Amino acid sequence: MDISFFWIGAGLAALGYFIGDGLKNFKNPKASSSGYPTLIKEKDLYIYLGLSKEEVKELLSKYPNAPKVELKGTTYYPYQNLLEWLSSNDIYKS
Structure with missing residues (x-):
């Protein structure tokens, strides 16, 4: 017992x-520990990159091979991967 x-x-x-x-x-x-989201919607990307909406639209049309994920018709950009891609291609320095 x-x-x-x-x-x-x-x-x-x-x-x-x-x-x-x-x-x-x-x-x-x-x-998240970094304070930034893991995935960013395409329409909100300009906020996290510090660019205007037009500049982001031009950037994405000029470089269509940017790292992205498409889920149910919505395009998301992985924040860390996108920053690494931008800095490795000397497109954008933060």
Whole structure:
């Protein structure tokens, strides 16, 4: 009987640990450590690059091989990959 209480106590302790660990980012589950999103929609790209909408449109038409992901008809740009691509091609220096 004493051993069954031990396992119940151990189970409750493990349950408390995993629930507490899961609640760490409960209010802000999508927060990233860098403060920048992982994927940026094409329409919002100008904000993160510090360019005008026209400049971004010209950049993307001039360089169609920019790293991008298309999901359900929406084009997203991986932020870190795009910055690396821009700096490696000497297109844009941040």
